[in-house]
Amino acid sequence: MRFAVRLLAPLALLAGLVTAAATGPAPEPVPVPVAVTGTQVPVPPPPMGWASWNTFAAKINASVIRAQADALVSSGLAAAGYTYVNIDEGWWQGTRDAAGNITVDTAEWPGGMAAIADYLHSKGLKAGIYTDAGRDGCGYYYPTGRPAAPGSGSEGHYAQDMLQFSRWGFDFVKVDWCGGSAEGLDPQSTYRAISAAVTAATASTGRPLTLSICNWGVQSPWNWAPGLGTMWRTSGDIIYYGQTATQAMVLANFDQGVHPTAQHTGYYNDPDMMIAGMPGLTAAQNRTHLGLWAISGAPLLIGDDVATMDATTLATLRNAEVIAVDQDPRGLQGVKVAQDAQGRQVYGKVLSGSGRRAVLLLNRTSTAAAMTVRWADLGLAATTATVRNLWSATNAGSFASSYTVNVPANESVLLTVTGTEAAASTYEAEAAGNTRTGATVAACAGCSGGSKVGGIGNGGTLRFNAVTAAAAGLAVATIAYANGDTATRTATLQVNGQPSTVVAFPPTGSWTTPGTVSVIVQLTAGSANTLTFGNAAAWAPDLDAVEVRALSGAAAPATVRIQGVQSGRCLDVNNSSTTNGVQLQLWDCNGQSNQAWTQTSSRQLTVYGSKCLDAYNSGTTNGTTVVIWDCNGQANQQWNVNADGTITSALSGLCLDASNRGTANGTKIILWACGSGTNQRWTLS
Incomplete structure (x- = not known):
């Protein structure tokens, strides 16, 4: 493999790169006949372990946690990889000392929380703890097993609490959203502040603290959480304390957790802790449950009582080959x-x-x-x-x-x-038409000679233009790079006009040793796709080439975009939400999965594979809102795509309509009596 921008590149070469980027459009690139042959670099796998909430709710203390930790070890689950012991809500009742530090009941937690963390570490396990993003946590709004606990959140104490957790010896922190929701906090800015506090705590203590963002999928965290936390919840709780487990619970959370373009390089969609083994599920359903979490590469956090778990469930959860699918070092989602x-x-x-x-x-x-x-x-x-x-x-x-x-x-x-990989196309960083801006020479501690030319540069970008796809859909992009530092570097990837995602590039050993990591990207048909890598804060890795391979062949369900004739904009699920009842809208066409629709033989129009275009509440009158909902086979989810460009409800005969003849982004979609207006005409392509 050749690196177009190398360590200690001459200034003349660097000047030539900058000049080329500034002189205007270059000829269209073509795939070049080189292979991305660098070693696949393992990325951090999704966390595995046990969490206390599903079985014990807030009724926890040191004895409960020690008993579950002992059972993890004696059952062989810890040896199989289930090493995190996550203490959920109920450990703390919102008390602080005069300096604002968290205090706990030492009758329940002898020696305090540092003692329980030490105990877990002595067993070869990792320690997890819990708080809320708001001022008052879930134990205040939804007391379960204990009285309401005001002040049991970390708002106003993010830096202080994360540092205290790290000093106690905790390796994992789950930050819930009950207080954040009640107070109307903004999820993205709130969790960005919490992430910064986690980073500062790790820098202070030297103990990495895995951040679990638990805001239940509010404001689509898959669009902004990669790089802020290791994992983010994609839906509500899989089960509420005291309920009987059902397979419907498993399927609902699985469906809402499939966001493959966000999951990569050590960042994971989290469909919630598992209910395998809990009353209500059969042995076969437990296997399906673990299989679904494994195929999606989800965190595997057991919610059952390990100390009383039956042998069949233990054997299911310990299946090494299934665990290997979940923990695969490439880190992609199925x-x-x-x-x-x-x-x-x-x-x-x-x-x-x-x-x-x-x-x-x-x-x-x-x-x-x-x-x-x-x-x-x-x-x-x-x-x-x-x-x-x-x-x-x-x-x-x-x-x-x-x-x-x-x-x-x-x-x-x-x-x-x-088997054998299908054909792929490779795009080199310095091929004609691909552009690099912002490359500068900078001091580089640990680099040979003390400086290097960044593959992107501080504040710069690298664009792979004219990336070609035979059909619209998902593809695997494998990125060849070098990172000679001892720490992971990051770059921000944007595909076409879709939301950007932070991609992590672990060390490869040296600046001349290539490696690869992979991401899943959503492409449009043709050669108009652009993959843009940027880095605004620090030096990025040295990127060399990208190999793009379609994720599936022609046999996969074909997706189409539904484009308004009047507006030129696409039928869109707002903010990539997966919540039942979200009204459809018009938005600029961008090829993202929330605009990718599939026609089924039963006349459904589906998105995300499991959500259907739906006439809300089986409405049959003008103004009925058009939403997404779990596919259920009912007539209000059946549509006729007509030769005149209209799309009519099979239940009412009314037309899919851009309300008030609107053409702007955000225009809502409703049903209305069919007329001649082009706001009721659509093209599927």
């Missing part, structure tokens, strides 16, 4: 790649190495079915591939182009498939 019939879904996850995929076939229906995974659906070449069943721990054999297996009703099958 996505739905096929649905040949309603409720029969195939999910694929790109694993580390070459040609390796995890596959979950999920049968949501009440009838057993033969389900097929095609290699093209997985972005693999149509050559022989080997298949392994992870729950039975058996090799199924080698198959050409596809594999079919019977999946029982309301169950799943989890596989790995090892």
